[in-house]
Amino acid sequence: MTCPECELLLAEGEYGAEIEAHLRECASCRDLSLDLAANSTVLESLKSDELPRISVKAPRRVLAYGLAAAAAAAALVIALVVPRTPVPATPTSESQAVVDNPPPAKSQMKIKMLTPDPNVVIYWLADN
Amino acid sequence: MKRTAFVLLVMGALVCAQEKGVPKGVLETKGNVSNIELTVYLVSGLANPPAATKDEVPPDLNSMLQQLHGVFMYKNYKLVDEFTLRSRNNGGAELGGEIDYIPRGQYDFRYKFARVYPGEHVVHIDGLRLEISQRSLAPNLAPATVALVATDLDVADGQKTVVGKSAHNGDGLFLVVVPKIIP
Numbered sequence: 001m002t003c004p005e006c007e008l009l010l011a012e013g014e015y016g017a018e019i020e021a022h023l024r025e026c027a028s029c030r031d032l033s034l035d036l037a038a039n040s041t042v043l044e045s046l047k048s049d050e051l052p053r054i055s056v057k058a059p060r061r062v063l064a065y066g067l068a069a070a071a072a073a074a075a076l077v078i079a080l081v082v083p084r085t086p087v088p089a090t091p092t093s094e095s096q097a098v099v100d101n102p103p104p105a106k107s108q109m110k111i112k113m114l115t116p117d118p119n120v121v122i123y124w125l126a127d128n
Numbered sequence: 129m130k131r132t133a134f135v136l137l138v139m140g141a142l143v144c145a146q147e148k149g150v151p152k153g154v155l156e157t158k159g160n161v162s163n164i165e166l167t168v169y170l171v172s173g174l175a176n177p178p179a180a181t182k183d184e185v186p187p188d189l190n191s192m193l194q195q196l197h198g199v200f201m202y203k204n205y206k207l208v209d210e211f212t213l214r215s216r217n218n219g220g221a222e223l224g225g226e227i228d229y230i231p232r233g234q235y236d237f238r239y240k241f242a243r244v245y246p247g248e249h250v251v252h253i254d255g256l257r258l259e260i261s262q263r264s265l266a267p268n269l270a271p272a273t274v275a276l277v278a279t280d281l282d283v284a285d286g287q288k289t290v291v292g293k294s295a296h297n298g299d300g301l302f303l304v305v306v307p308k309i310i311p
Contacts, residue, residue, distance in 0.1 A: 011265035036266055110279060115195040122199060122290040125277060 003029055010036055161217040161244045163310040164251055168237060170209040170258075172229065173202030173292070173300030186210070192288045192304060200292070202300050209235070214310075218243040220255070230274055230296070232263040244309055249285040251307040256281055256291075258303055275301050285309045 001022045006029045009019055023030045113122040169189060173196070174181075184206045185193050193205055208229045213221040222238035229235075240255030257278040261271035275295050283289045288306050295301040 007265050011267065032265070039266060039269060108279070113199045115199065117191055117195055119286075120192050120195045120288050120290065121283070122195060122292065123279070123281075125279060125291060125293040 007032060161309055161311060163214055163216055164219075164242045164244065165212060165214045165308040165310055166221070166239075166242065166251075166253075167212045167306045167308070168210070169207060169304040169306075170227075170229070170235075171196075171302040171304060172206050172208050172295070173200060173302060174204040174206060175202055175298040175300075177204040177206075189288070189304065192290060196290070196302070200300060205302070211237070213237075215242060227260060229260055229301075230262050232265075233260060233274070234263060234271065235260045242307070249309065251283050251285065251309065253281045253283065253305070253307070256305070260301075277301070277303050281305060283307050 001018055003022075003026060006019055006022045006026070009016075010029070010033055023033055109126045111124045111126060113124060115122055169186075171185060171189070181204050183193060183204055186207060189207075196202070196205060209227055211223055213223055215221040218241055220239055220241045222236070224236040225234065227233040227235045236257075236259045238255070238257050239253050242251050242253045244251055255278075258276070259273055260275040261273045263271045275293065277291055277293050279291060281289055281291070283305060285307060288304055291303045291305070293301050
């Protein structure tokens with residue numbers, strides 16, 4: 001049995017004598033088998049977690065009018081008080097579809113490398 | 129009557145706020161630049177390549193390759209993938225697919241928007257992001273991220289800008305971005 005064959009069978013959750021024989025000889029497949037077993041355990045434990053129950057009450061009419069008035073007042077204040085500072089360009093509707101990715105988890109430092117060729121600029125990203 | 133006046137007041141405030149939010153410079157560029165084309169090369173810098181291997185990079189990138197050899201210690205450079213995206217001025221784009229960089233590899237390349245201001249020959253690319261991930265063998269597990277490059281760039285028209293990052297096995301991953309302004 002080859003390693004790719006073993007990986008596929010492990011992914012399908014099959015364990016037979018042939019696989020066990022391969023695992024005894026192959027350390028990388030053995031590691032993969034252990035990883036899959038650990039992942040499976042974690043997923044099983046997640047199944048039993050209960051989600052919190054949330055009750056939503058419909059707001060009263062008076063409260064709704066109050067919120068509408070507050071929102072209107074806030075919009076008016078923003079329109080009249082915020083100074084006319086240049087703002088970055090807003091993406092078009094086409095680009096909105098691709099902006100909702102979260103920022104990278106780690107902050108990165110961008111280092112500019114100097115090269116004698118003005119047509120080539122090199123940056124190196126280093127994780128902080 | 130009072131309600132009508134209130135609604136008009138709110139609408140007026142919202143229109144006023146919207147006018148402030150419109151970037152004037154971007155509107156002016158519409159007559160000058162219609163599209164921005166981005167050619168992207170994905171190059172791997174190999175720390176320990178097999179013996180007697182040479183650089184495998186297209187001739188267009190020879191000048192860049194020379195600079196990379198001058199700056200970094202990687203022994204060989206190899207082109208992993210190459211693609212071209214085109215978007216409107218102030219537009220974004222996204223591309224994804226399979227990649228041979230790693231087994232069961234896939235990539236996702238995107239930028240939020242690329243824009244050129246009037247009178248400039250510089251492309252401002254915001255939210256440039258390349259993610260290379262490896263699909264799991266198990267069907268219910270999400271792909272694992274192997275490499276992530278995320279940054280903003282200001283690149284002159286036709287200039288080769290390289291963004292490098294250390295990758296797995298001590299190798300380096302280089303994203304080469306060459307923009308072209310199309311009137």
